[in-house]
Amino acid sequence: MFRNQYDTDVTTWSPTGRLFQVEYAMEAVKQGSAAIGLRSRSHVVLACVNKAQSELSSHQKKIFKVDDHIGVAIAGLTADGRVLSRYMRSEAINHSFTYESPLHVGRLVVHLADKAQVCTQRSWKRPYGVGLLVGGLDESGAHLYYNCPSGNYFEYQAFAIGSRSQAAKTYLERRFESFGDSSREDLIKDAILAVRETLQGETLKSSLCTVSVLGVGEPFHFLDQETIQKVIDTFEKVPEDEEGEAGEGEAEAAAAAPAEQGGGGAGVGEPFHFLDQETIQKVIDTFEKVPEDEEGEAGEGEAEAAAAAPAEQGGGGAGDQDVAPMEM
Amino acid sequence: MTFTIPIDNGDSVKNAEADSQRTLYPYVTGTSIVAIKYKDGVLMASDMGGSYGSTLRYKNIERMKAIGKHSLLGASGEISDFQEILRYLDELVLNDNMWDDGNSLGPKEVHNYLTRVMYNRRNKFNPLWNTLVLGGVKNGESYLGMVSMIGVSFEDNHVATGFGNHLARPILRDEWHADLSFEDGVKLLEKCMRVLLYRDRSAINKLQIAKITEEGVTVSQPYSLKTFWEFKAFNNPTAGAEGSW
Secondary structure (H helix, E strand, C coil): CCCCCCCCCCCCCCCCCCCHHHHHHHHHHHHCCCEEEEECCCEEEEEEECCECCCCCCECCCEEEEECCEEEEEEECHHHHHHHHHHHHHHHHHHHHHHCCCCCHHHHHHHHHHHHHHCCCCCCCCCCCEEEEEEEEECCEEEEEEECCCCCEEEECEEEECCCHHHHHHHHHHHHHHHHHCCHHHHHHHHHHHHHHHHCCCCCCHHHEEEEEEECCEEEEECCHHHHHHHHHCCCCCCCCCCCCCCCCCCCCHHHCCCCCCCEEEECCEEEEECCHHHHHHHHHCCCCCCCCCCCCCCCCCCCCCCCCCCCCCCCCCCCCCCCCCCC | CCCCCCCCCCCCCCCHHHHHHCCCCCCEEECCEEEEEECCEEEEEEECCEEECCEEEECCCCCEEEECCCEEEEEEEEHHHHHHHHHHHHHHHHHHHHHCCCCCCCHHHHHHHHHHHHHHHHHCCCCCCEEEEEEEEECCEEEEEEECCCCCEEECCEEECCHHHHHCHHHHHHHCCCCCCHHHHHHHHHHHHHHHHHHCCCCCCCEEEEEEECCEEEECCCECCCCCCCCHHHHCCCCCCCCCC
């Protein structure tokens, strides 16, 4: 798609009857990492690929529980997805409270679609940049829907969205006719195999994917790493040099990276505090050979501007230059 | 053209003038409703009287109505409030039907919705002066519940409102059992209604029995119960007390 003069705002039609901003929003969905959904008559499985920004960070949560009988997997702008998940949870719980009955997933997706449509018809809004795979139970059995930024929704037997989802879709297209009568275990296996397709050659490990299940008599829940790995082991030979990363493949973003900047630190049972110069220096000494003419200037190499240098500037007089003490 | 602006006197708890805008006492009231679960669903009985204080003013009031496909609502208490509730439920059922998606409101949902309405009105000190009985069948499961004007709500195998609580429930506790046939169910309800007819001054001898099963709701034509007044004690009431009349 190329830039053109009709794509500046969402309330401008192109002469060929297109709303480019809405189409661009659908592009955003394709940029997110893959999410896959499939259903049988009684169960729905949602799976996604855990892609982290970098090796240092954890992956983002892409599958959310909306209620015991509804789950949603997202692809695209995860922030938009989180907000919509919160909306879905609130609709579900309000219905539950008033009617003491679970909200029909078919009605929830219509509410969601109507909400998305509003953003395609207001000049001061932008479309949501996230695609949602909503899986849920209703009186007539298990259902899987796809809600897109345009405000449309479709029902599917199986679907995949996000980057390299075409590979998963091809796999699902070959197999979908059998999903209706699949057992729960086969459905899970097919979901994981579909995830593998999107990895294009990378070895599948349980830390790379998150899988969730819901069904008749089975409330929504995530499968743990071991269970996923067992399924993977039935079809994948794990090469010797890759250790099984038990990892945090679970969608718990929060727990992953407690802050450790600079000379300060915090941990379980240990309130935040700064490390003193000696302690830091001792650590440095374990790997750095200090040349003789430089007296130990406690390295403030860390990001703590304020505290790291309490009046120990200019060294113990051993420095050649007169170093002006730092103004605090 | 003139408009009258509705006067908002605010909070009716603190402002006496606002009292004219909330329910203080009932005016036209219906008496007991008695209902039981039976083999195929739920049976409900009520008479057709509407009392204006101690006057039996209206004798053709239907106090039981079908709600949607799966429920039956019976009400005792203020008739105008019952009609208001029917309007709320009408809107609820209409919106449910407009979805046109194969899903429909069952008796449990209607009962809980009514509980929320009644309780919220009570919290505003402006109750709907009714005790409601909600029965229904959906997907083979029978449901029977009750909500009072203060929002007390529960389910049971047999329920009764007003005088029915005191006169009918003891009979039901002794004689109700699961899987009553239609005929036995009707006989049991008629027994309760007869006692109420003898002893409740606001009851009239013109009753309807409604049935709800998986197939739907049917409300019978009004009919009357046979009564017997030739008890010896009624014939000569002062026999045991000389000098009384």
